[in-house]
Amino acid sequence: MREIIRLEDICRDFIVGEETVHALRGVSFTISEGEFVTIMGSSGSGKSTLLNTLGCLDTPTSGEYWLDGISVRTMDKNRRATLRNRKIGFVFQSYNLLPKTTAVENVELPLMYNSSYSSSQRRQKAVSALEAVGLGDRLWHKSNQMSGGQMQRVAIARALVNDPAVILADEATGNLDTRTSFEVLVLFQKLHAEGRTIIFVTHNPEISRYSSRNITLRDGRVTGDVLNGNILDAAATLASIPVEED
Amino acid sequence: MNIGNLFKIAVKALSNNKFRGFLTMLGIIIGVAAVITMLAIGQGSKRSIQAQISEMGSNMIMIHPGGERRGGVRLSPEDMESLKLGDLQDIQTQTSFVTYVSPAVNSAGQAIYGANNTPTTVYGVNRDYLEIRRYRVQDGEVFTEQDIRTAAKVCLVGKSVVDELFPEGQNPIGKVIRFGTIPLRIIGVLESKGYNSMGMDQDDLIIAPYTTVQKRMLAITHLQEIICSAVTEDYTEQAIEEISRILRDNHRLKDTDEDDFSIRSQQELSSMMTSTTDTMTVLLAVVAGISLLVGGIGIMNIMYVSVTERTREIGLRMSIGAKGRDILAQFLIESVLISVTGGLIGVVLGVGAALLVNLLASYPVFIQPWSVILSFAVCTVTGVFFGWYPAKKAAGLDPIEAIRYE
Ligand SMILES: Nc1ncnc2c1ncn2[C@@H]1O[C@H](COP(=O)(O)OP(=O)(O)OP(=O)(O)O)[C@@H](O)[C@H]1O
Ligand SMILES: [Mg+2]
Numbered sequence: 001m002r003e004i005i006r007l008e009d010i011c012r013d014f015i016v017g018e019e020t021v022h023a024l025r026g027v028s029f030t031i032s033e034g035e036f037v038t039i040m041g042s043s044g045s046g047k048s049t050l051l052n053t054l055g056c057l058d059t060p061t062s063g064e065y066w067l068d069g070i071s072v073r074t075m076d077k078n079r080r081a082t083l084r085n086r087k088i089g090f091v092f093q094s095y096n097l098l099p100k101t102t103a104v105e106n107v108e109l110p111l112m113y114n115s116s117y118s119s120s121q122r123r124q125k126a127v128s129a130l131e132a133v134g135l136g137d138r139l140w141h142k143s144n145q146m147s148g149g150q151m152q153r154v155a156i157a158r159a160l161v162n163d164p165a166v167i168l169a170d171e172a173t174g175n176l177d178t179r180t181s182f183e184v185l186v187l188f189q190k191l192h193a194e195g196r197t198i199i200f201v202t203h204n205p206e207i208s209r210y211s212s213r214n215i216t217l218r219d220g221r222v223t224g225d226v227l228n229g230n231i232l233d234a235a236a237t238l239a240s241i242p243v244e245e246d
Numbered sequence: 247m248n249i250g251n252l253f254k255i256a257v258k259a260l261s262n263n264k265f266r267g268f269l270t271m272l273g274i275i276i277g278v279a280a281v282i283t284m285l286a287i288g289q290g291s292k293r294s295i296q297a298q299i300s301e302m303g304s305n306m307i308m309i310h311p312g313g314e315r316r317g318g319v320r321l322s323p324e325d326m327e328s329l330k331l332g333d334l335q336d337i338q339t340q341t342s343f344v345t346y347v348s349p350a351v352n353s354a355g356q357a358i359y360g361a362n363n364t365p366t367t368v369y370g371v372n373r374d375y376l377e378i379r380r381y382r383v384q385d386g387e388v389f390t391e392q393d394i395r396t397a398a399k400v401c402l403v404g405k406s407v408v409d410e411l412f413p414e415g416q417n418p419i420g421k422v423i424r425f426g427t428i429p430l431r432i433i434g435v436l437e438s439k440g441y442n443s444m445g446m447d448q449d450d451l452i453i454a455p456y457t458t459v460q461k462r463m464l465a466i467t468h469l470q471e472i473i474c475s476a477v478t479e480d481y482t483e484q485a486i487e488e489i490s491r492i493l494r495d496n497h498r499l500k501d502t503d504e505d506d507f508s509i510r511s512q513q514e515l516s517s518m519m520t521s522t523t524d525t526m527t528v529l530l531a532v533v534a535g536i537s538l539l540v541g542g543i544g545i546m547n548i549m550y551v552s553v554t555e556r557t558r559e560i561g562l563r564m565s566i567g568a569k570g571r572d573i574l575a576q577f578l579i580e581s582v583l584i585s586v587t588g589g590l591i592g593v594v595l596g597v598g599a600a601l602l603v604n605l606l607a608s609y610p611v612f613i614q615p616w617s618v619i620l621s622f623a624v625c626t627v628t629g630v631f632f633g634w635y636p637a638k639k640a641a642g643l644d645p646i647e648a649i650r651y652e
Contacts, residue, residue, distance in 0.1 A: 052646050055565065057564075057565060057645050057646050058646060077569070077570065078569045078570070078571075081564065081567050081568065081569040081570075082567060082569075084565060084566065084567045085566060085567020086567070090565050090566065092562075092649065096558060096559075096561075096562045096649060098559060098562075099262070100262045101258070101262075105258075109562075109563070109566060110566040110567055112251045112254075112255065113251075113563075113566065113567040113568050113569075113572060114567070115248045115251075158566070
């Protein structure tokens with residue numbers, strides 16, 4: 001399998017007043033195309049910092065990072081912005097949809113910053129991304145007219161629309177109830193099955209059982225990296241969760 | 247990212263907050279409308295004054311007896327009678343920059359016809375006077391040189407006098423009116439000129455040969471005034487120099503003596519009056535400009551609030567690939583859109599208000615194209631200027647912090 005991500009001895013220090021916080025202390029691993037990796041660890045272990053580094057939002061203090069064969073460390077801000085636009089799809093805990101804006105327009109957004117798409121191509125890609133996340137019937141709903149689960153699915157569609165090399169999710173199910181979390185997880189498994197590369201940061205150890213690989217962080221170091229031989233089917237779990245009635 | 251997309255994003259953001267956008271625009275709208283209306287009113291009154299002055303004869307030169315009147319010094323009787331017929335003839339024959347010359351002797355009194363009477367003034371002049379003051383004869387004819395020589399009891403009357411003396415609309419030509427005790431036969435009626443810029447009725451007059459007024463009414467031999475016209479307005483200065491030289495010669499003044507006459511030109515008067523309205527226009531424009539500035543500060547304020555409010559949006563845009571300059575451009579376009587839209591509405595309102603002033607208050611207005619272009623340009627610049635700082639702030643945000651901003 002093709003290598004998508006390669007980290008070599010990544011360190012990230014934050015200087016807060018007199019003190020230096022070592023958020024990442026020498027992280028190395030590689031992730032290949034088509035892997036569904038969950039990253040776990042206690043609060044403050046450096047998961048978000050790692051994900052920001054992987055997403056080219058943050059630059060490591062030291063260490064090398066190759067994304068899809070491109071060395072990111074030496075890139076300037078603008079080139080990193082372009083790289084994010086072409087290679088990365090972000091899913092955030094709090095959805096971060098534009099208010100008063102329809103699902104389609106939200107999903108189109110990454111393509112707005114890529115001048116090689118015409119407006120009709122943009123529309124077409126956004127619609128098919130929304131159909132892929134099962135929101136084909138909610139295209140023209142505004143963000144404030146949707147449930148949390150639907151908003152997160154719009155956010156996932158937005159992360160898919162530019163055909164990224166990797167989808168990065170930080171606590172993507174953190175704001176959702178159990179049932180809706182599994183609906184989203186089903187979606188991620190579907191994307192995984194379609195061959196997409198996914199990195200999923202979570203607090204919830206149960207979620208790791210639905211991914212193909214699990215990396216554990218502690219104090220800015222990788223303390224565990226195991227392949228999951230027995231990937232559970234989120235759709236089956238979802239079916240077993242009773243629908244709440246009140 | 248292309249400008250078209252940025253434009254769409256900015257329009258979308260503005261339409262999400264229409265009412266606020268409108269309130270922000272209001273400052274610009276009022277500013278631009280004020281600039282345009284104020285300049286239109288200022289320019290309108292300046293132009294109407296200029297037009298009225300040139301109606302009166304913009305190349306007119308007036309010569310009065312007595313020197314410059316300074317500090318309450320009483321004029322001697324000789325000074326008051328320093329202008330003689332000889333001066334007039336010399337100005338007629340010896341100057342090259344003067345076209346028309348007329349003496350003027352005036353007598354105020356009551357004009358009477360039958361049971362009707364009206365207070366008015368008789369101007370004793372020669373035929374040139376009509377040319378200098380741009381009076382035209384509507385009916386009848388002007389008195390002749392013969393009439394002047396014989397001090398004939400004939401006159402031309404203005405419209406207002408006709409209206410007062412002949413209220414039933416009889417034909418005044420050939421009628422004999424009395425001015426004081428002197429009977430005058432009307433041989434012509436003047437075309438109406440209306441009121442001048444000082445609010446004087448230019449049709450309230452009787453014109454008669456100056457000899458008639460001198461001999462029969464005032465019993466004097468000197469002239470109260472000499473009125474001339476320069477070849478054109480531009481030659482007024484030269485004409486005044488010539489006249490001054492002739493008069494000093496005639497009056498045998500030594501180099502050290504002061505003039506015993508004074509010369510004023512309409513040009514002087516006109517530049518004096520237009521400079522007052524110019525000052526007024528500048529003041530109005532400054533006040534209006536300040537309101538434009540206040541409008542600009544309003545934009546800056548709202549853009550700041552908007553940047554803070556939309557910190558998460560900015561963070562998101564950056565995380566999906568917006569560069570700093572895309573964010574900068576987005577917010578700049580927003581503020582320019584606000585100011586330009588406000589400017590457009592302001593132009594429409596300003597022009598409308600100016601026309602309304604003209605229509606309702608029948609005040610002269612003139613909308614100068616440059617005032618529209620200028621205020622429009624100023625408000626675009628305002629948008630860029632006051633939008634720049636907030637936009638710069640937005641562009642400089644750190645995406646990681648911005649996206650987590652609560
Ligand atoms: N901008 C920053 N400035 C200073 N210190 C920071 C900054 N960002 C993160 N840190 C520190 O780096 C460490 C790792 O933070 P990080 O956000 O990556 O943790 P996390 O694993 O995502 O935690 P959580 O599960 O609570 O989200 C923490 O000790 C945190 O205080
Ligand atoms: Mg975190």
